[in-house]
Every structure is written in structure tokens, then in C-alpha cells.
Amino acid sequence: MAKGTAWGIQRVQFESSPLHSTSRASELGFITCMPAMDMAEALEGERKNGYLVSKAFQGRRCAIVVAVCRKRMWNLLRFVLGSFLFLWPLLAESAALNDDVLGLIVFKADIVDPLSKLASWNEDEDDPCAWTGVKCSPRGNRVIELSLSGFSLSGRIGRGLLQLAALQTLDLSGNNLSGSLYPGLLQLASLRVVDLSGNNLSGMIADEFFEQCRSLRSLSLANNALSGEIPRSIGSCSTLAALNLSSNQLSGSLPSGLWSLFALRTLDLSDNALVGEIPKGVSRLYNLRSIGLRGNRFAGRLPDDLGDCLLLRHLDVSANLLTGDLPESIRKLTLCRRLALSSNLFAGPVPTWIGEMNNLEFLDLSANWFSGRIPESIRACRSLKNLDLSGNSLTGNLPPWMFELELNELSVSGNRMSGFISAAADAPGGRFLSHLDLSGNGFSGGVPSALGTFQGLRFLNLSRNSFSGSIPAAVLALEKVEVLDLSMNMINGNIPPEIGKAVSLKELSLEKNSLTGGIPAQIGNCSSLRILLLSLNNLTGPVPPTLSNLTDLEIVDLSFNRLSGNLPKQLSNLARLNWFNISHNLFSGHLPAGNFFNTIPLSSISENPGLCGSAVNRTCRTVLPKPIVLNPNSSSSSPNATLSSDSIRHKKIILSISALIAIGAATVIALGVITITILNIRVRATSAGSHLPAASALSDGYYSNSPASDVTSNKLVMFSGDDTAGFCAGAHAILNKDCELGRGGFGTVYKTNLQDGRPVAIKKLTVSSLVKSQVDFERDVKKLGKLRHSNLVALEGYYWTQSLQLLIYEYVSGGNLYQHLHECSNSSSLSWQERFHVILGIARSLDYLHRLNIIHYNLKSSNVLIDGSGEAKVGDYGLAKLLPMLDRYVLSSKIQSALGYMAPEFACRTVKITEKCDVYGFGVLVLEIITGRRPVEYMEDDVVVLSDSVRVALEAGRVDELVDGKVGGKFPMEEVVPVVKLGLVCTSQVPSSRPTMSEVVHILELIICPQESHEEELT
Incomplete structure (x- = not known):
């Protein structure tokens, strides 16, 4: 047969x-x-x-x-x-x-x-047990396991799997499978483990999906795009021991059926959009070992019976909106090893009973409103490895016993702690500590030299305190330290030459201190150095040539010092260098030529009177040898003899020749000036007749039918399909200074009118050499052109040539937010309701962009426009994607022209730039809108950072003093206080501690009060 x-x-x-x-x-x-x-x-x-x-x-x-x-x-x-x-x-x-x-x-x-x-899967074979990813039972040769994890498979999960009647384990994780979940997938009676995580599955989870889960023990649908609510039928999976639905788009509240899964040991619903309170009843899950609810929108208090899950080892509810103090029942979780409560609104003192949880290895209470001192009871947690108390309102000193614990990481940054740091050189925990962050407090005294004995330190941040004295040489000589930040203190003295022993150092930040002396040549031994920040000190002397030995160097900021001399020419060999700021020093001579220095921004070399060259538009003096004049009548015996009449005559001839040369040069220069003037007159005449080359190029490029109309030709596109000739008729405005609206990091913006009289704003990009190819440029611009939101400035079209790129936007008539905040009189200033409405509008626009995976990068008050109805419209979004040669450090100058809006991770190569950078800029913008003050204010002998001064005023209870005086006395404090707090949370130094913009919008909508209540309170 x-x-x-x-x-x-x-x-x-x-x-x-x-x-x-x-x-x-x-x-x-x-x-x-x-x-x-x-x-x-x-x-x-x-x-x-x-x-x-x-x-x-x-x-x-x-x-x-x-x-x-x-x-x-x-x-x-x-x-x-x-x-x-x-x-x-x-x-x-x-x-x-x-x-x-x-x-x-x-x-x-x-x-x-x-x-x-799956090449081995052959339909002509009788036995599938030898196929890739297939495992069969030893007796019946039935397929019991299908494991295809990480095979890069795409397509849909079909019904074919339903024929595998003996299947026990199905693992399709880490692929690109799409479509919705097949409702009958779990109906196989023998199925025990299903892992579909890390795919592109979407849509809602059907209620019948869980109705036939039978004997299922483990289910993971994590890292997909599933939406909707968690079905109530989840309670049918009575044998389920592990459930992971994290990193999806699930919404709604927790279904009550969850608390009937008595066999459940692991529950992970992190990184969704779940809301409401965490209901009571969790104590019924007596087998529970791990709960992960991080990154949702849960509100209210933690359930009081949470501590009755006595077997719990892992509890993570961070990045929610939970409030109140911690339930005392948590003290019963003596087996708990990991407790993560960060980025919530918990308040009150840190509970002393935490010391009873003596098996804790990881404790994260950061970014909350905890106050008071660090309880000594934590000393009993002898297994503790990671302790993060940052971003709270803790006071008092840092207990010396902290260094007795065998901690790997310790962070108390962003609190109100003070006093001296007592660290003994023989502290038992010193040999284990690898990460120490004490930044953003009020610690004083000298930098503890004992820290130099902690040989395992890789990250040390003492910035934004009041440390004084000199830098201990031992601290700079730590061989394993990768990040050392002592910035924004009162440290003085020289930079010790022992810095050369820090061979693993990648980031050195000593800016805004009172350091003196020169930059030690030994810094050239730090071969791993990528970031060097020494600005705002009193350093003198030249830049050491050894700096050019640091081939990994990317960021250098030496601004606001007294450094002098010529820059080493070898610096041009640093291929990775993309930021070099030497402004406000005493440097002289030529800039190095090549690589980054060919396009160095003018702001990075300004205020150096001795620098010359094309970059600073200053001609370098050429030193010529003096002419040698010999006296033929002189003799060696009379060197001081008087010049004869012949020699005097000869000297006059030489002087005459020199004068003639000077006169000739002056004549050439004059002719050049006259020629340029005539050319300018002709250009203006052409402009007046609407026959400028730019306008002509626009018309010719758009209507050209020649074979040259390809990738290199001129091209004008209007997304709305309007008559482009109308734009060409007004294109002369791009060279008309009278039509200029403003200048920014990307270019200059002009106003012009289309043929139908409708005004538009034209951004003329001034970074043409950095723009992508036409194909990439058009692809990204067209994506931006599809964006439509009531709080975004609409992109209506673009114009392309190889040397000129224009972006055409809708014209917003009300000016920008910067003008309303800082240039308007009291009578025309924004009211509190208008400011709140602007804040909410900006938040909604950023939320819209982030949902489409677009990072703004350039959020500041001058990029927020106000239309005639008072609606905020955010502009300049997404432009960073058009410039692939601009990375985060150049962006910090090109785009983030206002220093105060820039998130701290822009200065760290190892930290990923995410939407949280926009959240930081938004937080600064919120504080600017409320206070009417600029993000950074430069005083005569100090620099005031807005977020720091606001935090101090808030902690001192002086919130009413924060509100812009132009607003007047009529503003609701029940709105002002939470908005101020929200702005401070958004400006957290740690990106993970900042909320998402979706959460920000939700919080603002909760804060806003009905207009009627305002009027009642104000009357």
C-alpha cells in the first residue's frame, strides 16, 4: 500500500x-x-x-x-x-x-x-518526534511539547494546534506572531504550560478564552499588545499557578475572580493601564509568592490584608498612584525578599516595623512623600543588598551603621538630609558597596576619604550638596569606579594627579565647584573616559595634550573657567567627540581642524577673545619676519655707528614699497566691498520682483517634467492638496527679515501667505548638512504630517532640495508661551485657569506623541504656541528624527537650547533616552508656568535652578509665594499644591521615578475642580 x-x-x-x-x-x-x-x-x-x-x-x-x-x-x-x-x-x-x-x-x-x-517539518513523514522544537512522550510517541521560542516566526496562531491532543507545553515566546488570541486555544485537556510572551498579539482577550482552561498551570501573555479588560472568566482557571499578563495595554479594574485562584503562586500584571483600587481579598491567595502590579494606575490605599499572604517573597506595586501610609500587616511578610513601592504617593514616616522583615534583600521606597529620619530598625535587615530611599522628604543625617550593612547599592538622593558623612575606612560593608548615591541633599563637611577604601565602588554620586574642602586623592584613585560625580558643591583645591589611576572611569563630573589649578596631565591615563565635565570652576592653565589620548571621549565641558593657551591640535583626532564646550575662558589661537571641530557650535567657543579662525569669524594674525636692512658702510668694528645717508635712503625705499603694498591691498578690499554691495542690490531688486532664486527653484522643481525630476530634484508637497503655486508666490518671505518670527536650534521661522490669503509659518532648516537623504527625510516628514491633535501645531507640507529644506506649518497667531510668561505686562498675563488649561493641553499633546512612539526632545516654553482661543499648541515635535547625525549631546545644545529643560540622562551615554526625557522637560515647564520664572536664572555669583528652589519653598510651606505675582491673589490652593508636586515628580533625577504622560494627564484631570467651586471660593 x-x-x-x-x-x-x-x-x-x-x-x-x-x-x-x-x-x-x-x-x-x-x-x-x-x-x-x-x-x-x-x-x-x-x-x-x-x-x-x-x-x-x-x-x-x-x-x-x-x-x-x-x-x-x-x-x-x-x-x-x-x-x-x-x-x-x-x-x-x-x-x-x-x-x-x-x-x-x-x-x-x-x-x-x-x-x-521549521525546515525539518515534512508532511510526507510519519513521525514528527524528530522535528525541530517537537518533543514526544516516550511511550505513545504523542507530541507533548512544542517549543519554538525565539525562532523569528510571524503570522497567526491557527487551529492546527487543536489536533495535538496530548500537548502539555506550548512555548511560542519571543517571536513576531500577530492577530488575536484564538478563544479555543486552551481547550486541550492535557495542556499545562502556555507561553506566548514577546509577540505582537493584539485585540481583546475573549471571555471564553479562560472558560476551558481546565488543568492549565502556567500562562504568560506578557509583552504583547493585548487590550481591553481582564475577563471575569479568569476565575475558572482553578489550577493556575503562574499568570503573567504584564507589558500589554490592558485596562479597567481587577476582576474579582482573581482572588479565587487559590493555587496561584505568581501574579504579574505590570506595565498595563489598570485602574481603581486594589481590592481586599488578596489574603485568600495563601500560596502566593510574587505579586507584580508595577506601572499601572491603581489608586487608594494598599489592602489591609496584604500582609496575610505569609508566603510572599516578592511585592512590586511601584509607579502607581497609591496613597496613605503602609498597612501594618506588611510587617508579617517575614519571608519577603523584594519590596518595591517606589513612585507612588505614600506619605508619613518610614515604618519602624520594616526591620522585622529580616529577609529583605531589596527595598525600594523611592519617589514618594516619606518624611522623618531613617529608622534604625532597618539595621536588623542583615540580608539587605539594595536600599533606595531617594526622592522623598527624609531628614536627619546618614546613619553610620549604613556602612556596616553588606549593601551593594545605597541611594538616598533627593531628600532633605544633612550633616557630616561618617564612613570608617574599615567599615564592614565597604567592600561590598558598588553604587552609592547621596546627591541632592544638604550634606556638608569634607568628602569622606574613607570612601577611597571602598575598592568595589563603580558609581559614586555626591553632587548637589554642600561638601567643602579638597578632593581626597584616594577617592579619585578608585580603580573600578566608572561614574564619579562631585558636581555642584563647594569643593576647592586642585584636581589631584591621582586621577590617572582611575582606569575604569567613564564619567567625571566636577562642575560648579571652586576648583583651582590646572587640569592634570595624568587624566590622559583614564583610557575609558567618555564624559568630562569641569565647567563653572576657577581652573587655569592650558588643556593638557594628553587629553587627546582619550579615544573614547564624547563629551567635554570646560566652560566658565580661566583656562588659557592654544588648544592641542591632536584633539581633532578624537573621532567620537560630539560635544566640546570651552566658552567663557581665555583660550587663544586656532581651533583644531577636522572631525567635530569643523561644525562646532559658536555657543561652545564664545567669550574667548583670543580665539581666531572661520568658526569665530575672526582673522588670525599672521606673524611675518621683519625685513632685514643692511648698512653697506657699516663695519664689524662699529656696530653702533650712525646710519649713512645711503642707508637712510634705502630704508625709505623699503618703507615706500611696504606702503605701496598696503595701499594695493586696501584697494582690492575696497573693490571687493563695492562688488558685494552691487550684488546685494541686485538680489534685493530680484526679491522685490518676486523672482528670487528660492522662489524660482520652488516653482521649477515642482512643475518640472524633465528626467531630472528624481531623487535629486526640487520637490514641494502640501499634505492638504492645496494649490502649491500659492506657496511659491509667497516663498520670497524666506529671505525677508521683516517676515521673520523667530530663530531656534533647528532654524529660522518666517510668516508668509498662500495665494488664497491663508497665513502659514515656514521653518527654514539651518542644519542642511545633517539632514537625512531625501527618501528618509520625506518618509519621516510625511509621518509627522499625518499627526493631528488639537494641541499640536499641524505640519502642512514641506519643500526639499539638496541644499534647502523647508517645513510648512499652520500659523498660530497668539505668540508663544515664553512671551506670555516673561514679556507680558500684568494686565495681559495668563490667569490661573488659563495656565492650568495650557498645562493640561501640553500634557495631552505629549501623551498623544508618546502613544505613537514619538519623542519631542525639544520641549520648552518658546516651542509652545497659544492660539486665539487660549489653546496651547506644541511645535517642533519629532524634528530630531530628521537629523541622524545629532545624538543626545549635540541635541542638548542644538535643541535643548534652554539648559534647564534638559533631562540629566542626556549627559550619560549609558542611559537610554526615552519618553521620560520629555516628562522631565514637561515638569520644568509646569514649574515655569506656575512661578513665571525661567528654568535657570544666572545671578551675579550663583546659578539658581528652578526645580531646586521650588522644592525648598514647598518643603517650607511657602507654596503661595511660588505662584507668579502676575496671577494675583485669586487662585485655588487645592489645585496649585498638587500641580507643583506633580511638576517636581516629573523632574525626578531617576527616569523610572517619573510618571508617564498618560499618568500625568490622568492626574491633572483628577486635580481640576469645577469652575463653579472656584467662583464660590473666590467670592
Whole structure:
């Protein structure tokens, strides 16, 4: 018997039958095969008589593999072999294998396999147990495990898997599978483990998905794009021990059925959009070991019975909106190893009973409103490795016993702590500590030299305190330290030459201190150094040539010092250098030529009177040798003899020649000036006649029908389909200074009118050499052109040539927010309600951008426009993507021209730039709107950072003094206080401690009060 007959399979070709044209055939997975007269019923998915059908499409021909009726076949075999009953188990096993092969082949038919990982899956084989990713049971040879994790598969999960009746484990994680979840996927009775995490599955989870989960023990749908609510039927999965739905887009509140999963040991719902309170009843999950609810929008208090989950090892509710103090029942979680409560609104003192949780290894209470001193009871947590108390309102000193714990990481940054740091050189915990962050407090005294004995330190941040004295040489000589930040203190003295021993150092920040002396040449031994920040000190002397040995160097800021001399020419060999700021020093001579220095921003070299060259538009003096004049009558015996009349005459001749040369040079210069003047007059005349080259190029490029109209030709596109000739008629405005609206990091903005009289704003990009190719430029601009939001300035079109790029925006008539805050009189200033409305509008626009994975990068008050109705419109969004040669450090100058808006991670190469950078800029903007003060204010002998001064005023209870005086006395404090706090949370130094813009919008909508209540309180 042939193989096809043995399997009971026939291949039938349908070329002209109704099957060929029906769309239903393309949806077939497994359906019953009826006789020919009943084929139409079979196509509707009915299952009869045990027949099976699978399909494959090849061009226009629909090939359907028909499994002949097994029921009839087995009846015939039983009749023939009835006397051989001992063969029956073998026949049953053959039928089962038939199901497994068919099931896997049909599953493969719905899958795209770009790496040919499933090449071994051959439909002509009898046994699938040797196929890649397939594991069979040792006895029955049935498929019990299908593990295809990380195979780069795409496509959809079809119904073929339903034929694997013995399947126990299904792992399709880490692929690109898409589509919605098939509701009947869990109906296999033997299924125990399902892992579909790390795919692109979308849509809602159907309620019936969980209704047939039967004996399921573990389910992971993490890292997909699933939306909607968690179905109530989740309570049907009574045997479920592990449930992971994290990193999706699930919303709504927690279903009550969750608390009936008594076998549950691990629950992870992190990074979704779940809301409401965490309901009571969690104590019923007495087997629970781990709860992950991080990154949602849960509000209210933690349930009081949470501490009754006595087996709990891991609790993470960070990055929510939880309030109040911590339930005392948590003290009963003596087995808990990881407690993460960061980025919430918890308040009150840090509970002393935390010391009873003596198995804690990780404790994170950061970014809350905890106050008071650090309780000494934490000293009892001898297993503690990571302790993060940053971003609170803790006071008092840093207890010396902290260094007795065997901590790996300790952070108390961003609090109100003070006093001296007492760290003994022989502190037991010193040899374990790798991360120490004491920044943003009021610590004083000298930098503890004992820190130099902590040889395991990799990260040390003492910035933004009041440390004084000199830098201990031992601290700079730590061989493993990678990040050392002592900035914004009162440290004086020289930079010790021992810095050369820090061979692992990647970032050194000593800016805004009172350091003196020179930059030590030994810094050239720090071969791993990438970031060097020494600005705002009193350093003198030259830049050491050894600096050019640091081939990994990317950021250098030496501004606001008294450094002098010529810059080493070898600096131009630093290929990775993308930021070099030497402004406000005493440097002289030529700049290095090549690489970064060919395009160095003028702001980075300003206020150095001795610098010369094209970059500073100052001609360098050429030193020529003085002419040698010999006296023919002089002798060696009378060197001081008086010049003869002949020699005097000869000198006069020489002087005359020099004078003639000078006169000739002056004549050439004068002729050049006259020529340029004539050319300018002609250009202006052309502009007046609307025949400027730019306007001509716009018209010619758009209407050109020549073969040259390709990638290199001029091109004008209006997204609305308006008459582009109207724009060409007004294009002369791009060279008309009278039409200029403003200048920014990307370019200059002009106003012009279309032919129909409608005004538009034109941004003329001044970074042409950094713009992408036309194909990439157009692709990204068109994406931006599709964005439409009431709080975004609409991009209406663009113009491209190789040397000129224009972006055409809608014109917003009300000016920008900077003007309203800092240039308006009291009578025309924004009211509190208008300011709040502007804040909410900006938040909504950023939330919209972030949902589309667009980072603004350039958020500041001058980029927020106000229309005639008082609506905020954010501009300059997404432009950083057009300039691939600008990374974060150049962006910090080109785009973030106002220093105070720039998130701290811009200065750290190892930290990823995310949407949280925009959140930081938004937080600064909120404080600017409320106070009417600029983000950074430069005093005569100090620099005041707005967020720092606001935090101090808030902690001192002087919130009413923060509000801009132009607002007047009529503003609701119940709105002002939480908005101020929200702004401070957004400006957290740690990106993960900042909320998302979706959370910000939600909080603002909760804060806002009805207008009627305002009027009642103010009358």
C-alpha cells in the first residue's frame, strides 16, 4: 500500500468548482470532509463523520488535502482484522500520529518562517518526534511539547494546534506572531504550560478564552499588545499557578475572580493601564509568592490584608498612584525578599516595623512623600543588598551603621538630609558597596576619604550638596569606579594627579565647584573616559595634550573657567567627540581642524577673545619676519655707528614699497566691498520682483517634467492638496527679515501667505548638512504630517532640495508661551485657569506623541504656541528624527537650547533616552508656568535652578509665594499644591521615578475642580 493510502489521505485538486472561488475556503483550519454533495456544509466548518480537511493555496489553484473517512476505514480494518485484536492498539497509535502530523503541518501553513527553522517539518513523514522544537512522550510517541521560542516566526496562531491532543507545553515566546488570541486555544485537556510572551498579539482577550482552561498551570501573555479588560472568566482557571499578563495595554479594574485562584503562586500584571483600587481579598491567595502590579494606575490605599499572604517573597506595586501610609500587616511578610513601592504617593514616616522583615534583600521606597529620619530598625535587615530611599522628604543625617550593612547599592538622593558623612575606612560593608548615591541633599563637611577604601565602588554620586574642602586623592584613585560625580558643591583645591589611576572611569563630573589649578596631565591615563565635565570652576592653565589620548571621549565641558593657551591640535583626532564646550575662558589661537571641530557650535567657543579662525569669524594674525636692512658702510668694528645717508635712503625705499603694498591691498578690499554691495542690490531688486532664486527653484522643481525630476530634484508637497503655486508666490518671505518670527536650534521661522490669503509659518532648516537623504527625510516628514491633535501645531507640507529644506506649518497667531510668561505686562498675563488649561493641553499633546512612539526632545516654553482661543499648541515635535547625525549631546545644545529643560540622562551615554526625557522637560515647564520664572536664572555669583528652589519653598510651606505675582491673589490652593508636586515628580533625577504622560494627564484631570467651586471660593 502506498504511503498516501496508508495514512488515509487523498489530494484533490479543485480548479473550477465552487470551492475555488469561495472566500470561506481560505479560512479553513480543520473541518469535516463530507461527500461531494455535502461539501458546501463542510466549508461552513461543521464537523461530521470524523473527516478532516486541511488546505494549501498555490497560485490560482486551491489544493485541499482530504483525509479519507477514518471511521469507515477503521470499520473496514476491524472487519478484516477482527480476529487480530492484538493489532488494535497499533492502529489507534497510527491514527494519533496522523493527527499530530496534520496538526503541525497546518500550524506551519499559517506561519512565516524567515530563518527556515521549521525546515525539518515534512508532511510526507510519519513521525514528527524528530522535528525541530517537537518533543514526544516516550511511550505513545504523542507530541507533548512544542517549543519554538525565539525562532523569528510571524503570522497567526491557527487551529492546527487543536489536533495535538496530548500537548502539555506550548512555548511560542519571543517571536513576531500577530492577530488575536484564538478563544479555543486552551481547550486541550492535557495542556499545562502556555507561553506566548514577546509577540505582537493584539485585540481583546475573549471571555471564553479562560472558560476551558481546565488543568492549565502556567500562562504568560506578557509583552504583547493585548487590550481591553481582564475577563471575569479568569476565575475558572482553578489550577493556575503562574499568570503573567504584564507589558500589554490592558485596562479597567481587577476582576474579582482573581482572588479565587487559590493555587496561584505568581501574579504579574505590570506595565498595563489598570485602574481603581486594589481590592481586599488578596489574603485568600495563601500560596502566593510574587505579586507584580508595577506601572499601572491603581489608586487608594494598599489592602489591609496584604500582609496575610505569609508566603510572599516578592511585592512590586511601584509607579502607581497609591496613597496613605503602609498597612501594618506588611510587617508579617517575614519571608519577603523584594519590596518595591517606589513612585507612588505614600506619605508619613518610614515604618519602624520594616526591620522585622529580616529577609529583605531589596527595598525600594523611592519617589514618594516619606518624611522623618531613617529608622534604625532597618539595621536588623542583615540580608539587605539594595536600599533606595531617594526622592522623598527624609531628614536627619546618614546613619553610620549604613556602612556596616553588606549593601551593594545605597541611594538616598533627593531628600532633605544633612550633616557630616561618617564612613570608617574599615567599615564592614565597604567592600561590598558598588553604587552609592547621596546627591541632592544638604550634606556638608569634607568628602569622606574613607570612601577611597571602598575598592568595589563603580558609581559614586555626591553632587548637589554642600561638601567643602579638597578632593581626597584616594577617592579619585578608585580603580573600578566608572561614574564619579562631585558636581555642584563647594569643593576647592586642585584636581589631584591621582586621577590617572582611575582606569575604569567613564564619567567625571566636577562642575560648579571652586576648583583651582590646572587640569592634570595624568587624566590622559583614564583610557575609558567618555564624559568630562569641569565647567563653572576657577581652573587655569592650558588643556593638557594628553587629553587627546582619550579615544573614547564624547563629551567635554570646560566652560566658565580661566583656562588659557592654544588648544592641542591632536584633539581633532578624537573621532567620537560630539560635544566640546570651552566658552567663557581665555583660550587663544586656532581651533583644531577636522572631525567635530569643523561644525562646532559658536555657543561652545564664545567669550574667548583670543580665539581666531572661520568658526569665530575672526582673522588670525599672521606673524611675518621683519625685513632685514643692511648698512653697506657699516663695519664689524662699529656696530653702533650712525646710519649713512645711503642707508637712510634705502630704508625709505623699503618703507615706500611696504606702503605701496598696503595701499594695493586696501584697494582690492575696497573693490571687493563695492562688488558685494552691487550684488546685494541686485538680489534685493530680484526679491522685490518676486523672482528670487528660492522662489524660482520652488516653482521649477515642482512643475518640472524633465528626467531630472528624481531623487535629486526640487520637490514641494502640501499634505492638504492645496494649490502649491500659492506657496511659491509667497516663498520670497524666506529671505525677508521683516517676515521673520523667530530663530531656534533647528532654524529660522518666517510668516508668509498662500495665494488664497491663508497665513502659514515656514521653518527654514539651518542644519542642511545633517539632514537625512531625501527618501528618509520625506518618509519621516510625511509621518509627522499625518499627526493631528488639537494641541499640536499641524505640519502642512514641506519643500526639499539638496541644499534647502523647508517645513510648512499652520500659523498660530497668539505668540508663544515664553512671551506670555516673561514679556507680558500684568494686565495681559495668563490667569490661573488659563495656565492650568495650557498645562493640561501640553500634557495631552505629549501623551498623544508618546502613544505613537514619538519623542519631542525639544520641549520648552518658546516651542509652545497659544492660539486665539487660549489653546496651547506644541511645535517642533519629532524634528530630531530628521537629523541622524545629532545624538543626545549635540541635541542638548542644538535643541535643548534652554539648559534647564534638559533631562540629566542626556549627559550619560549609558542611559537610554526615552519618553521620560520629555516628562522631565514637561515638569520644568509646569514649574515655569506656575512661578513665571525661567528654568535657570544666572545671578551675579550663583546659578539658581528652578526645580531646586521650588522644592525648598514647598518643603517650607511657602507654596503661595511660588505662584507668579502676575496671577494675583485669586487662585485655588487645592489645585496649585498638587500641580507643583506633580511638576517636581516629573523632574525626578531617576527616569523610572517619573510618571508617564498618560499618568500625568490622568492626574491633572483628577486635580481640576469645577469652575463653579472656584467662583464660590473666590467670592
